[in-house]
Amino acid sequence: GENVEQHPSTLSVQEGDSAVIKCTYSDSASNYFPWYKQELGKRPQLIIDIRSNVGEKKDQRIAVTLNKTAKHFSLHITETQPEDSAVYFCAASIIKAAGNKLTFGGGTRVLVKP
Amino acid sequence: DVKVTQSSRYLVKRTGEKVFLECVQDMDHENMFWYRQDPGLGLRLIYFSYDVKMKEKGDIPEGYSVSREKKERFSLILESASTNQTSMYLCASRDSESGANVLTFGAGSRLTVL
Numbered sequence: 612g613e614n615v616e617q618h619p620s621t622l623s624v625q626e627g628d629s630a631v632i633k634c635t636y637s638d639s640a641s642n643y644f645p646w647y648k649q650e651l652g653k654r655p656q657l658i659i660d661i662r663s664n665v666g667e668k669k670d671q672r673i674a675v676t677l678n679k680t681a682k683h684f685s686l687h688i689t690e691t692q693p694e695d696s697a698v699y700f701c702a703a704s705i706i707k708a709a710g711n712k713l714t715f716g717g718g719t720r721v722l723v724k725p
Numbered sequence: 726d727v728k729v730t731q732s733s734r735y736l737v738k739r740t741g742e743k744v745f746l747e748c749v750q751d752m753d754h755e756n757m758f759w760y761r762q763d764p765g766l767g768l769r770l771i772y773f774s775y776d777v778k779m780k781e782k783g784d785i786p787e788g789y790s791v792s793r794e795k796k797e798r799f800s801l802i803l804e805s806a807s808t809n810q811t812s813m814y815l816c817a818s819r820d821s822e823s824g825a826n827v828l829t830f831g832a833g834s835r836l837t838v839l
Contacts (some may be wrong), residue, residue, distance in 0.1 A: 612784065620765060643826055654815070654830040655768070700767055706826065712758070712783065713828065715768040 613638040617716025634701035641703040731831040744803040748816030756819040757799035
């Protein structure tokens, strides 16, 4: 089955700096890569996703890049703010008609210091 | 907004007890999932269900079973709870027909097995 590795496990950045989280996956058939954010005491929520037919996607201060050849994808957060402090999870799956299951990475705890 | 409701936020059980974790969603989603969340291990899939009365094993099904008798309800059952099942359990649902692959999570059920 799919295996997703996520690094680093913790990340501390100064407010205004950039944060980068990297994930690798094992199944070359995976074609959907979402990122979920979980604030303290709250449920995970989707913040951005990318499909394998594009290499990069941006949404305001966050962006995701995908390298299918190397089987890795990354989340970039620019101009970090205290509200970006949370645990971030990457995931991978194969989209198919019958539905799909997401395999998550181990999570990255991001702390933005004011 | 889709609501995924987990009936128990905190449970304390004894080793060997049978435990039921209930999850209800109110948006007629076909797909439902049970994950457990442990620090450093991310979200690991226990079981999922594509539709009523359908279930499939996830990555860590041992010691668990599930029931989906109605579309809106997906129950996770621990037949004989053990201390290594102490964890946060997250239920999620997804609308498979829309083409979106967004998981909507419940608030979680924190289970402690003594």
